[in-house]
Amino acid sequence: MFLWFHKLGSPRYFYAFARIIAPWIALVCATTMAWGVYQALWVAPPDYQQGESYRIMYVHVPSAWMSMFVYMVMAVASAVYLIWHMKLAGFVAQASAPIGAVFTFLALATGSLWGKPMWGTWWVWDARLTSELVLLFLYLGYMALHEAYDNPSTGAKAAAILAIVGVVNIPIIHYSVEWWHTLHQGASVTKMGKPSMPASMLVPLLVMALSFKAFYGTVLLWRLQAKILEREYRSKWVRELLTGDKA
Amino acid sequence: MNEFLNMGGYAIYVWPCYGLTAFCLIGLVVSARVSLRRARLNALQRIKSLELKNAPKA
Amino acid sequence: MQDTTTSAVHVSLGQAFWQLLRRDLLLTLRRGNEWINPLVFFVIVVSLFPLGIGPGAKTLQLIGPGVVWVSALLATLLALDGLFRSDYQDGALELILLSPHPLSVLVLAKVLAHWLITGLPLVLLSPLLGVLLHQDSSVMWVLMATLALGTATLSLIGSIGAALTVGVRRGGVLLSLLVLPLYVPVLIFGSNAVASAGMGLAVKGQLSLLGGMLFLALALAPVATAASLRVSVE
Numbered sequence: 001m002f003l004w005f006h007k008l009g010s011p012r013y014f015y016a017f018a019r020i021i022a023p024w025i026a027l028v029c030a031t032t033m034a035w036g037v038y039q040a041l042w043v044a045p046p047d048y049q050q051g052e053s054y055r056i057m058y059v060h061v062p063s064a065w066m067s068m069f070v071y072m073v074m075a076v077a078s079a080v081y082l083i084w085h086m087k088l089a090g091f092v093a094q095a096s097a098p099i100g101a102v103f104t105f106l107a108l109a110t111g112s113l114w115g116k117p118m119w120g121t122w123w124v125w126d127a128r129l130t131s132e133l134v135l136l137f138l139y140l141g142y143m144a145l146h147e148a149y150d151n152p153s154t155g156a157k158a159a160a161i162l163a164i165v166g167v168v169n170i171p172i173i174h175y176s177v178e179w180w181h182t183l184h185q186g187a188s189v190t191k192m193g194k195p196s197m198p199a200s201m202l203v204p205l206l207v208m209a210l211s212f213k214a215f216y217g218t219v220l221l222w223r224l225q226a227k228i229l230e231r232e233y234r235s236k237w238v239r240e241l242l243t244g245d246k247a
Numbered sequence: 248m249n250e251f252l253n254m255g256g257y258a259i260y261v262w263p264c265y266g267l268t269a270f271c272l273i274g275l276v277v278s279a280r281v282s283l284r285r286a287r288l289n290a291l292q293r294i295k296s297l298e299l300k301n302a303p304k305a
Numbered sequence: 306m307q308d309t310t311t312s313a314v315h316v317s318l319g320q321a322f323w324q325l326l327r328r329d330l331l332l333t334l335r336r337g338n339e340w341i342n343p344l345v346f347f348v349i350v351v352s353l354f355p356l357g358i359g360p361g362a363k364t365l366q367l368i369g370p371g372v373v374w375v376s377a378l379l380a381t382l383l384a385l386d387g388l389f390r391s392d393y394q395d396g397a398l399e400l401i402l403l404s405p406h407p408l409s410v411l412v413l414a415k416v417l418a419h420w421l422i423t424g425l426p427l428v429l430l431s432p433l434l435g436v437l438l439h440q441d442s443s444v445m446w447v448l449m450a451t452l453a454l455g456t457a458t459l460s461l462i463g464s465i466g467a468a469l470t471v472g473v474r475r476g477g478v479l480l481s482l483l484v485l486p487l488y489v490p491v492l493i494f495g496s497n498a499v500a501s502a503g504m505g506l507a508v509k510g511q512l513s514l515l516g517g518m519l520f521l522a523l524a525l526a527p528v529a530t531a532a533s534l535r536v537s538v539e
Contacts, residue, residue, distance in 0.1 A: 037265070042251075052255035059268045082532075098278075102271050110264045117260050137486040144482050148473040157536040158469045162483060165465055165529050169487050172518070176490035183497065215272060222279035226286035233290035234297070242291045 009086050011228045012237045022221040029214035036211050039204035047201075053117040060110035062209040063103045064128065066216060067135055068170075070100030074142070075167035078160035087231070088224075090156040093163060094146060095223035099216055101139035107132050127181035131174050138166045152231075321406045322414045329418035332391075340384075343423045344430060347380040351434045362439045369438035370499035373448065374455070376434075377427050378488055381456055382481050384423040385463040388415060389471040389534070398471070398538055408534065409527035416464045416527070424456035440503065447502035447512075454515040455495040461522035462487050468533035491518055 007013045040058035047054035074096045080089035111129050112122045123129070142159050149155030197205070232238050254261045316324070333340050354372045355365055392398040401411055431452050432445040440448065466484035470476030498511035 041265075046255060051257065053257035053260055055254070055261050056264045059264050063268070099275060102275055106268055106271050109267055113260050113264045113267075117257055134486045134489055137482070141483040141486065144479055145469060148470070148476070148479050151539075154472070154536060154539060158472075158533065161465075161529060161533050161536065162469060165487070168525065169490075172490045173486070176493045180493045180497070215275075219275050219279045222283050226279070226282040229283075229286040229290045233293045238290055239294050242287065242294060 009088055011088060011232050012235070014088055015225055015228050018221040018225050022218055025214050025221065026218040029211050029218055032207050032211035032214060036204050036208040040208060044201050044204050050118060053114065056110055056114040058204055058208050060107060060114055061205060062212040063110065064107035064132060065209055066212045067100055067104035067107050067132060069213070070096050070103060070216060071135065071138070071167065071170065074100065075163050078163040082157065082160050082164070090160065091224055091227045092220070093160060094156060095220055095227055097139060097143050097146070099219055101136065101143065103212075104132055104136040104139055108136065125181070127178045130177045130181065134173050134177070135170070138170075142166065318406050318410060321404065322410055325401070325411055325414040326418050329415055330421065333418070333422050340422045343380040343384040344426050346383055347376050347427055347430065348434065350376040350379060351437060355438070366439045366503070369435065369440045370448070370496045370503065372438060373431055373434050374452075374492055374496040374499070377431065377452055377456060378459060378492060380427060381423060381459045381463060382484060384419065385460070385467045385484070386477045386480060388419050388464060388467040390476070393471045393538065398534065402534060402538060408531035412464065412527045412530045412534070416460050416530075419464070420457050420460045424460055427456055428452045440499075444499055444502045447508050448499050450512060451495040451498045451515055454512070454519050455491050458491050458515070458519045458522045459488060461526035465526055465529045465533055468530045469537060471534070472537035491515065494518070
């Protein structure tokens with residue numbers, strides 16, 4: 001079994017694996033998202049307090065979870081890249097960064113859209129929203145550093161170090177912002193995140209979260225295939241694959 | 248139907264959210280597919296130029 | 306009798322640390338008063354705020370701690386750019402990388418030199434700026450204490466960013482983009498300590514957290530900076 005995992009490390013096997021797996025994960029993503037959105041908008045009962053506006057949660061909370069999840073994947077991939085010099089892990093980190101940044105932006109945008117009916121203003125320095133904002137800066141910093149180097153492999157290593165330094169700082173930033181928020185917080189604000197919900201509300205949320213993960217998987221696999229082709233075009237298997245002839 | 252569209256008065260918040268999410272997710276899908284196709288064409292082109300360089304006397 | 310035939314001149318780690326520290330201090334001081342710039346920047350930025358917001362004593366007192374802290378943070382950031390860049394350009398950085406001693410300790414020497422040149426003067430100057438922003442005198446020592454702990458942490462964390470961007474052409478802006486998110490916790494606790502001291506509340510909690518962050522940075526940052534230097538100096 002371990003050999004199979006080890007073979008995944010080589011771009012050639014991973015490319016073949018990705019080509020097989022990607023359509024299936026795309027299918028999983030499509031079905032779960034369709035079902036989830038249907039549940040979120042039509043079936044789930046309105047919230048007794050926030051009425052229909054809480055339906056934004058079904059998009060806001062999964063993207064917030066994803067923004068954190070993708071950064072964790074980036075940090076682990078960066079660590080694997082730096083320690084075992086697995087080129088593929090470097091590709092995973094680079095390919096995930098834009099996806100994570102989009103999820104973070106989404107979480108911020110939907111969060112402020114949700115905040116308007118609830119708090120009356122577009123932006124509230126809520127603890128979670130502020131942490132998301134700092135996380136967005138971490139993503140932008142990662143991508144900017146990666147672009148700044150002409151030589152891609154140095155850029156990848158430098159960005160990998162930044163990802164690891166970032167992941168060490170995330171809990172510190174999160175708790176200091178949490179502490180900062182509770183300190184300056186006036187009246188207690190309705191909990192924006194996950195109030196204790198009946199199953200009929202909770203299940204669509206989990207399904208949406210699952211569909212977002214499947215979405216991340218598919219897009220990541222596509223972007224990985226692109227990166228592998230970009231970097232490995234000199235090797236024989238790419239020539240065979242693309243030109244089809246066994247030259 | 249339009250009662251549903253009204254979203255209990257919160258229509259101007261809920262629908263932009265879902266619209267923005269759809270826009271961003273589709274954007275990610277499109278950019279991934281485009282980069283994949285461009286990577287294939289690019290690799291093919293580079294392979295061709297490599298072959299020309301390696302075997303000019305053919 | 307020391308066997309000098311085979312081993313080259315053996316410099317112990319401590320000697321290497323102090324030599325590098327001394328070299329950096331002399332280099333900067335001898336290179337004219339370039340080290341003054343971050344301090345002047347610090348004073349200018351702080352004095353811009355009353356011009357922008359208005360001379361009202363009450364508002365200035367309210368925003369004072371935050372303003373002093375953000376300006377100190379930006380001044381440290383400004384000074385960080387030159388931490389490795391001059392050595393990188395004249396090749397001294399490669400020599401430091403080649404030395405047998407652990408690179409993280411040598412990096413610590415450089416960061417300490419940088420802190421002594423920019424961080425310490427910031428701390429000593431901060432009461433003056435506190436007066437500019439109508440902070441009452443009881444707050445001054447808290448301001449200096451938090452800034453002393455804070456600027457050291459900021460220099461350490463910033464040295465990681467400086468090492469990552471040393472090989473990049475216009476690394477200055479990139480450096481701030483990388484490092485500012487990591488400064489958020491230090492800024493939160495630092496400026497809050499000063500603000501709560503102004504209101505007569507206890508500041509021991511914030512100070513101990515700032516101390517905790519300093520030691521965390523002291524332990525982890527040099528290792529990350531050393532790794533970053535090995536990557537960007539190729």
